[in-house]
Amino acid sequence: xxxxxxxxxxxxxxxxxxxxxxxxxxxxxxxxxxxxxxxxxxxxxxxxxxxxxxxxxxxxxxxxxxxxxxxxxxxxxxxxxxxxxxxxxxxxxxxxxxxxxxxxxxxxxxxx
Amino acid sequence: xxxxxxxxxxxxxxxxxxxxxxxxxxxxxxxxxxxxxxxxxxxxxxxxxxxxxxxxxxxxxxxxxxxxxxxxxxxxxxxxxxxxxxxxxxxxxxxxxxxxxxxxxxxxxxxxx
Numbered sequence: 723x724x725x726x727x728x729x730x731x732x733x734x735x736x737x738x739x740x741x742x743x744x745x746x747x748x749x750x751x752x753x754x755x756x757x758x759x760x761x762x763x764x765x766x767x768x769x770x771x772x773x774x775x776x777x778x779x780x781x782x783x784x785x786x787x788x789x790x791x792x793x794x795x796x797x798x799x800x801x802x803x804x805x806x807x808x809x810x811x812x813x814x815x816x817x818x819x820x821x822x823x824x825x826x827x828x829x830x831x832x833x834x
Numbered sequence: 835x836x837x838x839x840x841x842x843x844x845x846x847x848x849x850x851x852x853x854x855x856x857x858x859x860x861x862x863x864x865x866x867x868x869x870x871x872x873x874x875x876x877x878x879x880x881x882x883x884x885x886x887x888x889x890x891x892x893x894x895x896x897x898x899x900x901x902x903x904x905x906x907x908x909x910x911x912x913x914x915x916x917x918x919x920x921x922x923x924x925x926x927x928x929x930x931x932x933x934x935x936x937x938x939x940x941x942x943x944x945x946x947x
Binding site: 731755757759764765766767768769772774813817818819820821822823824825826827 | 867869874875876877878879882884892922924926931932933935936937938939940941943
């Protein structure tokens with residue numbers, strides 16, 4: 723069955739520390755897509771990144787980076803030099819049929 | 835500005851009443867989605883529509899109904915048959931397919947008293 727596991731329910735770090743959010747997935751598809759979304763306290767989900775299963779290159783966008791490893795079925799997200807504004811719930815998601823499924827999310831607290 | 839609007843932000847209803855949540859998009863997206871979010875549960879798909887006048891059940895459709903008469907609009911009705919309707923409801927849209935990112939509205943928090 724297709725599934726997304728975000729084992730870290732809640733993480734707290736002090737501002738300026740680096741933090742990695744884990745995402746492990748299961749799928750029977752050979753072609754699939756992975757996503758990360760951010761949900762700030764306002765509630766609206768914000769798209770961060772999409773990765774297809776054929777592209778294992780790591781991606782960096784400012785302080786954000788993503789490590790996709792098919793061998794371990796993982797798509798981890800690292801925030802470097804965290805800031806208080808990074809406090810949010812982060813969701814990893816996986817394509818399934820004609821839609822996507824979400825993990826349960828990791829709540830990240832950045833402490834000043 | 836292009837985007838998705840959901841109204842109202844907060845909604846209170848008495849038990850046993852049907853209630854309809856609004857979702858409108860001006861992104862010219864073909865597909866629209868309704869999710870329910872409960873604490874610690876992530877997002878669960880209720881219904882989705884890939885095209886006007888057509889929609890499919892998601893993982894937790896029981897007690898809900900939808901319509902898609904216009905491309906821009908995808909209202910969700912929470913019926914009295916839904917056993918635990920109190921939740922945060924999110925609407926999303928995209929150009930269709932599972933490879934395109936979804937854009938989300940601000941959500942409606944429904945509380946049934």
